[in-house]
Amino acid sequence: xxxxxxxxxxxxxxxxxxxxxxxxxxxxxxxxxxxxxxxxxxxxxxxxxxxxxxxxxxxxxxxxxxxxxxxxxxxxxxxxxxxxxxxxxxxxxxxxxxxxxxxxxxxxxxxxxxxxxxxxxxxxxxxxxxxxxxxxxxxxxxxxxxxxxxxxxxxxxxxxxxxxxxxxxxxxxxxxxxxxxxxxxxxxxxxxxxxxxxxxxxxxxxxxxxxxxxxxxxxxxxxxxxxxxxxxxxxxxxxxxxxxxxxxxxxxxxxxxxxxxxxxxxxxxxxxxxxxxxxxxxxxxx
Amino acid sequence: xxxxxxxxxxxxxxxxxxxxxxxxxxxxxxxxxxxxxxxxxxxxxxxxxxxxxxxxxxxxxxxxxxxxxxxxxxxxxxxxxxxxxxxxxxxxxxxxxxxxxxxxxxxxxxxxxxxxxxxxxxxxxxxxxxxxxxxxxxxxxxxxxxxxxxxxxxxxxxxxxxxxxxxxxxxxxxxxxxxxxxxxxxxxxxxxxxxxxxxxxxxxxxxxxxxxxxxxxxxxxxxxxxxxxxxxxxxxxxxxxxxxxxxxxxxxxxxxxxxxxxxxxxxxxxxxxxxxx
Amino acid sequence: xxxxxxxxxxxxxxxxxxxxxxxxxxxxxxxxxxxxxxxxxxxxxxxxxxxxxxxxxxxxxxxxxxxxxxxxxxxxxxxxxxxxxxxxxxxxxxxxxxxxxxxxxxxxxxxxxxxxxxxxxxxxxxxxxxxxxxxxxxxxxxxxxxxxxxxxxxxxxxxxxxxxxxxxxxxxxxxxxxxxxxxxxxxxxxxxxxxxxxxxxxxxxxxxxxxxxxxxxxxxxxxxxxxxxxxxxxxxxxxxxxxxxxxxxxxxxxxxxxxxxxxxxxxxxxxxxxxxxxxxxxxxxxxxxxxxxxxxxxxxxxxxxxxxxxxxxxxxxxxxxxxxxxxxxxxxxxxxxxxxxxxxxxxxxxxxxxxxxxxxxxxxxxx
Numbered sequence: 029x030x031x032x033x034x035x036x037x038x039x040x041x042x043x044x045x046x047x048x049x050x051x052x053x054x055x056x057x058x059x060x061x062x063x064x065x066x067x068x069x070x071x072x073x074x075x076x077x078x079x080x081x082x083x084x085x086x087x088x089x090x091x092x093x094x095x096x097x098x099x100x101x102x103x104x105x106x107x108x109x110x111x112x113x114x115x116x117x118x119x120x121x122x123x124x125x126x127x128x129x130x131x132x133x134x135x136x137x138x139x140x141x142x143x144x145x146x147x148x149x150x151x152x153x154x155x156x157x158x159x160x161x162x163x164x165x166x167x168x169x170x171x172x173x174x175x176x177x178x179x180x181x182x183x184x185x186x187x188x189x190x191x192x193x194x195x196x197x198x199x200x201x202x203x204x205x206x207x208x209x210x211x212x213x214x215x216x217x218x219x220x221x222x223x224x225x226x227x228x229x230x231x232x233x234x235x236x237x238x239x240x241x242x243x244x245x246x247x248x249x250x251x252x253x254x255x256x257x258x259x260x261x262x263x264x265x266x267x268x269x270x271x272x273x274x275x276x277x278x279x280x281x282x283x284x285x286x287x288x289x290x291x292x293x294x295x296x297x298x299x300x301x302x303x304x305x306x307x308x309x310x311x312x313x314x
Numbered sequence: 315x316x317x318x319x320x321x322x323x324x325x326x327x328x329x330x331x332x333x334x335x336x337x338x339x340x341x342x343x344x345x346x347x348x349x350x351x352x353x354x355x356x357x358x359x360x361x362x363x364x365x366x367x368x369x370x371x372x373x374x375x376x377x378x379x380x381x382x383x384x385x386x387x388x389x390x391x392x393x394x395x396x397x398x399x400x401x402x403x404x405x406x407x408x409x410x411x412x413x414x415x416x417x418x419x420x421x422x423x424x425x426x427x428x429x430x431x432x433x434x435x436x437x438x439x440x441x442x443x444x445x446x447x448x449x450x451x452x453x454x455x456x457x458x459x460x461x462x463x464x465x466x467x468x469x470x471x472x473x474x475x476x477x478x479x480x481x482x483x484x485x486x487x488x489x490x491x492x493x494x495x496x497x498x499x500x501x502x503x504x505x506x507x508x509x510x511x512x513x514x515x516x517x518x519x520x521x522x523x524x525x526x527x528x529x530x531x532x533x534x535x536x537x538x539x540x541x542x543x544x545x546x547x548x549x550x551x552x553x554x555x556x557x558x559x560x561x562x563x564x565x566x567x568x569x570x571x572x573x574x575x576x577x578x579x580x581x582x583x584x585x586x587x588x589x590x591x
Numbered sequence: 592x593x594x595x596x597x598x599x600x601x602x603x604x605x606x607x608x609x610x611x612x613x614x615x616x617x618x619x620x621x622x623x624x625x626x627x628x629x630x631x632x633x634x635x636x637x638x639x640x641x642x643x644x645x646x647x648x649x650x651x652x653x654x655x656x657x658x659x660x661x662x663x664x665x666x667x668x669x670x671x672x673x674x675x676x677x678x679x680x681x682x683x684x685x686x687x688x689x690x691x692x693x694x695x696x697x698x699x700x701x702x703x704x705x706x707x708x709x710x711x712x713x714x715x716x717x718x719x720x721x722x723x724x725x726x727x728x729x730x731x732x733x734x735x736x737x738x739x740x741x742x743x744x745x746x747x748x749x750x751x752x753x754x755x756x757x758x759x760x761x762x763x764x765x766x767x768x769x770x771x772x773x774x775x776x777x778x779x780x781x782x783x784x785x786x787x788x789x790x791x792x793x794x795x796x797x798x799x800x801x802x803x804x805x806x807x808x809x810x811x812x813x814x815x816x817x818x819x820x821x822x823x824x825x826x827x828x829x830x831x832x833x834x835x836x837x838x839x840x841x842x843x844x845x846x847x848x849x850x851x852x853x854x855x856x857x858x859x860x861x862x863x864x865x866x867x868x869x870x871x872x873x874x875x876x877x878x879x880x881x882x883x884x885x886x887x888x889x890x891x892x893x894x895x896x897x898x899x900x901x902x903x904x905x906x907x908x909x910x911x912x913x914x915x916x917x918x919x920x921x922x923x924x925x926x927x928x929x930x931x932x933x934x935x936x937x938x939x940x941x942x943x944x945x946x947x948x949x950x951x952x953x954x955x956x957x958x
Contacts, residue, residue: 044464251531293437488677
């Protein structure tokens with residue numbers, strides 16, 4: 029009886045997610061084995077592994093895989109490290125704490141397309157951008173961020189967006205830290221740094237796990253920032269897998285190869301997810 | 315020598331000043347976008363940047379005229395609130411069932427749900443595109459609502475689950491002893507007790523939908539395009555129209571940023587995913 | 592006539608055996624207390640009666656109805672939880688009336704019942720408050736009121752006083768005793784506090800490792816424990832156990848060699864044959880410090896003054912330590928040598944497997 033009700037309550041979610049997973053995925057698998065180019069309709073013969081070969085031997089493939097991983101790892105490190113530091117900084121009350129917190133978390137509410145446009149134009153533009161003006165004021169040559177450091181530019185944009193998320197989570201976590209424990213440590217002669225290192229960081233291990241988990245989900249799929257700012261270029265310098273596949277499908281109309289690439293992205297995500305869930309899953313009480 | 319009290323005050327002052335500096339630095343791009351939206355195009359690209367100028371509202375008018383801001387804002391509102399509502403209706407019972415009648419498989423099911431979120435959208439772009447086309451859902455708000463609902467369902471269930479799980483079990487048992495059937499239990503006890511959790515879940519879902527770009531860019535054209543897609547149309551390289559771009563961006567972000575500011579406290583509590591006790 | 596009957600009740604979690612064959616019958620109107628150390632299964636037993644846990648085997652019968660498989664909501668029992676479990680989003684009045692509203696009792700009747708309960712528990716000024724605006728004692732009262740208002744067949748209490756401070760606990764204990772007298776409803780009460788058990792119960796059920804160790808009135812358990820577990824569990828400070836090194840028979844007496852002296856024990860107080868080795872149990876309040884003519888002697892190690900009395904920790908010559916209750920103002924000091932006289936009639940003997948083999952002195956002479 030109880031079990032039946034439980035199943036009944038879960039059924040809609042489980043069934044919908046199952047469909048959401050299986051139907052498109054099996055279609056992708058099917059498309060990846062046939063010739064399917066929108067420019068040549070009707071010639072959908074079985075081609076076996078050929079689409080995969082095309083995708084993997086594409087000159088953009090290796091850079092895209094690398095860029096995806098570099099982007100993921102850099103943003104994770106930047107947001108977690110800065111997030112921990114900043115949330116520890118604003119943990120104790122000071123003048124205008126509330127406003128500072130609101131300012132810090134605001135970038136999380138900015139949509140990725142806007143994010144990319146602000147940074148690309150108003151910040152990083154080599155002639156009229158704020159960065160260029162700062163460089164010139166200091167007597168330095170302005171940097172053309174998007175052309176010279178395209179991947180780094182994307183990392184800056186994405187980190188700027190996700191740092192607030194980390195701060196949000198860590199700030200809440202810090203509020204639940206045991207003050208008596210900190211006072212005991214002070215009586216034992218611990219300095220501020222000791223307390224941070226041996227009490228605060230361990231206390232944050234579970235929240236850090238959560239941040240890493242959630243961010244990874246979104247970072248593997250970064251798309252709009254690249255689409256709007258660098259367009260994956262120059263060359264493949266800022267192309268990640270998501271963008272490469274998008275290019276394949278929508279710009280070259282080759283659904284077969286794009287599907288093969290999609291499958292590859294799924295596999296990569298699964299590998300990351302596997303390690304992640306193993307590492308993080310322990311830290312999550314489900 | 316400073317007294318202990320002075321030392322403490324000094325330390326607080328330094329931390330405070332530093333925190334303010336960082337906060338202003340991180341907020342600067344948003345501030346700059348906002349300021350620029352009131353400039354003329356010439357002022358927008360002047361070097362050194364002009365801080366003092368006569369503000370104009372002209373850009374906002376042009377944005378509404380050129381891209382029909384109100385239509386896209388309407389699309390954004392419908393899709394984010396609609397899909398969040400549907401996802402809650404589907405997700406609340408599932409989260410309730412898993413939190414209060416857990417079995418050995420509960421953890422696996424949750425991780426599986428989360429793993430569907432790990433599937434990169436780009437991996438299934440083509441099939442979703444084709445299915446949307448075949449069912450007439452391309453460039454339709456209905457199509458986007460369906461996608462958004464499914465997209466956020468795992469996270470919504472997870473957040474609700476961690477909320478429900480933290481409800482004191484004895485209160486539910488008390489309700490059962492008082493003669494409450496499962497329906498009474500959900501409606502009269504669980505829901506009222508978890509209003510906070512449900513609203514913060516809803517908030518996060520609305521923010522994620524509002525800012526979603528991949529599906530909105532790829533599945534909509536003009537009719538159903540939400541604000542994210544409208545903004546992307548300003549990225550075209552022809553000419554420098556930063557003032558208009560800023561105005562459009564300000565218009566696109568303002569609703570959700572203000573919404574987020576107001577609900578900040580709510581949101582903070584919900585974002586811990588049960589990791590904080 | 593049994594009102595609530597529990598037969599061969601078993602409860603397993605995966606590999607853990609929480610209840611191992613519980614048999615118990617409770618008559619209508621009785622106040623029964625389940626007591627035992629933590630992990631003994633007392634709460635599990637209560638929750639199984641409540642239907643909050645399912646039983647693995649066995650049956651529960653209430654008022655001639657098998658309720659083993661019935662949902663909690665249909666058992667007609669009310670429970671007071673340790674954490675009170677008040678509904679935080681409802682006012683006191685709504686908390687009190689929740690069950691009646693669920694049962695679709697007419698409004699006028701609900702109002703009447705809530706009024707009478709709130710009057711009897713002095714809740715009237717609190718009716719519009721939310722639980723978080725109440726003190727611990729007030730919450731406790733609301734929790735009890737919520738149970739009373741339904742007029743259930745049985746009240747279940749799960750360590751209801753453990754979250755209160757000491758003074759309040761004594762007061763609420765008294766109120767519960769009064770309440771039981773007034774209502775006359777069957778009550779089952781779980782606690783780990785033996786004082787609560789002794790003062791409140793008509794009958795005490797002592798549980799240990801998922802089994803019933805002994806059932807009896809408080810006085811029976813105090814005077815006639817049937818095992819070392821019960822003997823040590825009841826009484827503060829706990830019963831002293833003395834090793835018996837040798838037993839010699841002398842006519843109708845047994846001479847027990849406790850290392851520091853000999854105790855004579857009447858033969859007819861032993862149930863069955865005399866075992867080859869026994870242990871001697873004697874409560875601290877049944878020993879007295881005397882100037883001379885004691886049964887054995889020792890040195891005062893430490894005195895705990897409680898004001899009304901003093902617990903003296905005494906080291907015997909063979910290094911064993913015992914506790915003796917002494918009058919408050921006895922002029923004793925650490926290090927002092929004292930003689931100890933024991934009340935022979937109160938001595939209890941245990942066999943090797945820690946079962947009691949002696950009977951009460953008055954029962955022996957009646958034989």
